[in-house]
Amino acid sequence: MEIHNYHPLTGEFFCNGLADWNPLQPEEPIVPGYATPTAPPAAGARRVALYLDAAGRPPQNWPDGAWTLVPDYRAVPLFRTTDGSPFVLGQEYTGLGDLPAFLTDEPRPSAAHKWVNEEWALDEALEVAQLAAAARAKRDARLADADRLIEPLMDGFVLQELDEASTLRLKALSQYRKALRAVPDQAGFPRAVVWPVPPA
Incomplete structure (x- = not known):
């Protein structure tokens, strides 16, 4: 038999x-x-x-x-619903049987999505906050670059030793920094940012 x-x-x-x-x-x-x-x-x-x-x-x-x-979810990528992080099969869940409430087989679309009613839902306020933080970080990095370029010119300006070309460059860099500081005031910020063009 x-x-x-x-x-x-x-x-x-x-x-x-x-x-x-x-x-x-x-x-x-x-x-x-x-x-x-x-x-x-x-x-x-x-x-x-x-x-x-x-x-x-x-x-x-x-x-x-x-x-x-x-x-059977043993061959399926799984993710935690709390933060979208990848889940490794083990004692918590072996991959056999219904998915526990803390897991999903749907990857998190973005860091601005939260698990709501058994699906990833976009949290628009969180998305705006994340976009704003990223834009400000980018703006701050560009400001730091501009500061490094202006610093040697400022000594010459204070000592009245700048030639005409250096004076024009200092003004252009100063205008560039002013435009960078105004980036958060743009109407489309943070979803649509028009970045100032650095002087040549």
Whole structure:
């Protein structure tokens, strides 16, 4: 008689075999532990057949259980719903069975999305705050670059030692810095920023 062996920890089918011969009752072969004469059902995509008892554990003796189709996420990237970080299968969740509430197989579209009602939803206020922070950081970096260019010119200006070309460059850099400081005041800030062009 053909038997179907299942894993003692997960209940997952892993191979076929033959029942042992029963010398006392040859018409009733012996089915060893963690095996069943019942064939597993076809699983389909993202499903796996597990042989489980009423408590959801693989029974050692086959009459105490039955095949059950459960979701299989072991080959699917999973993410935490709290922050969208990748999840590694382990004791918290093995990948077999329904996804726990703290996991999803949908990647987080952006850092401005939050998990709401079982889906990622854009938090527009958070998105604006993140865009504004990124734009200010970019503006500050450009201001620092401009400051480094202006610093040597300022000494010459204070000492009245600048030639005409250097004076014009100092004015252009100063106008550039002024425009950079005004970036947050633009009507489209922070979604549509028109960046000032640095002087040549």
